[in-house]
C-alpha cells in the first residue's frame with residue numbers, strides 16, 4: 001500500500017520552476033532516494049512533503065488521506081537535516097526528549113523510550129554530553145535518534161551524511177538502512193551522491209531540473225537507463241556517449257567502416273557504452289586504431305581515456321588492476337553488441353528501436 005502519494009505537484013520560485021508536475025508513490029516501509037544534481041529540486045520536494053513549503057498546485061496524500069493543507073506537525077513525520085539541528089545548550093538526553101516534551105507526550109514513557117533509542121543508536125555513554133562534546137558522527141546519531149524516538153512511521157532525511165568523512169559516511173549508510181529496515185520506517189532520503197542512493201535505496205527517483213527523469217530500482221537505473229542524463233548520472237565513470245554519423249539508414253561510429261546500426265528514419269543517434277564493457281585489444285590486430293590519451297590508476301582498476309580516429313569525443317575504458325600506458329600508444333577496442341545502448345542525440349531519450357535494429361545480440365564489435 002502506498003504510504004506517501006504525490007499527485008501533479010507544481011512549485012515555482014519566482015520565474016524558476018522548481019517542481020514540474022511531480023507524481024509518485026512511496027510504498028509503506030520503502031526506502032526512496034531523491035537523487036540529482038545541485039538545484040534539481042530535491043530539497044524543495046522533501047520540504048513540500050514535510051509541509052515546510054506549500055505547492056502551487058497538486059496534492060499530497062499520506063495513507064490515502066489528503067495532507068496538502070496540513071502543517072508539518074499535523075503530518076506526523078520525522079525529519080533529519082544535514083545540519084543536525086541539535087540544541088547546543090541541551091544534553092544529548094534533553095535533545096532526544098525535546099520533541100516528546102514539546103508535543104506534551106506521556107512523561108511516564110520517556111524513560112523507556114529514551115532507553116530503547118539510546119541502545120539502538122549506541123548513545124548510552126553519551127547521554128549527559130553537550131553536542132559540542134560529540135564527534136560529527138555522534139551528533140548525527142543523536143539527530144537520527146531524535147527522529148526515531150518520535151515513533152513516526154515516515155522519516156524524511158535531507159543529505160544527512162554530507163558533513164561526515166568518507167569512511168564514517170559508509171558506516172552510517174549501513175546503520176541508517178539497518179534501522180530503517182528494523183523499524184519498518186518509510187523513508188524519503190535526499191542525496192546528490194549516487195553511491196549513497198544506489199547502496200541504500202529500494203527505489204531511486206532521479207530528478208533533472210524539476211522533473212522526474214527516471215523512477216526505478218538501483219539495478220535498473222544502472223542497467224536500463226532511459227536517457228543520456230540517467231546513463232551519465234549513474235555509474236563512475238559516466239557512460240561513454242558517442243554521437244554517430246548517419247548516412248541514409250546507416251549510423252557509423254567515427255571512421256569505422258561498418259555501420260553500428262541500421263535504422264530507418266531521420267533521427268540522429270548516439271551510442272552509449274559503459275567503460276567496463278569495453279576491452280582493450282592488440283592494436284596490430286585492430287582494423288581501426290584508438291590512441292591512449294591518458295590513464296588513471298584507481299586501485300582496483302585503471303581508467304584509460306582513448307581517442308578513436310575520426311571521433312569527436314574521447315572514450316573511457318576500465319581495465320582491471322594497475323596497467324601502464326604511454327601517451328599516444330595505439331590500442332584496439334572491442335565490445336559486445338549486447339553492451340550497446342542507443343539514445344536519440346536530440347532530447348537524449350533511449351532509442352529502444354535502434355537496439356532492435358543493430359547487429360545480433362552478443363556479437364563482438366571490434367575497432
Ligand SMILES: Nc1ncnc2c1ncn2[C@@H]1O[C@H](COP(=O)(O)OP(=O)(O)OP(=O)(O)O)[C@@H](O)[C@H]1O
Nearest residue numbers: 013016018036037038039040041042043044045192
Ligand atoms: N527559497 C527559495 N527561493 C528562491 N528560489 C529557491 C528557493 N529554494 C530553492 N530555490 C531554487 O529552486 C531550485 C531547486 O532548489 P533545491 O534546493 O530544491 O535543489 P536541490 O536539488 O536540493 O539542490 P542542492 O543539492 O544544491 O541542495 C533551485 O534553482 C533553487 O535556486
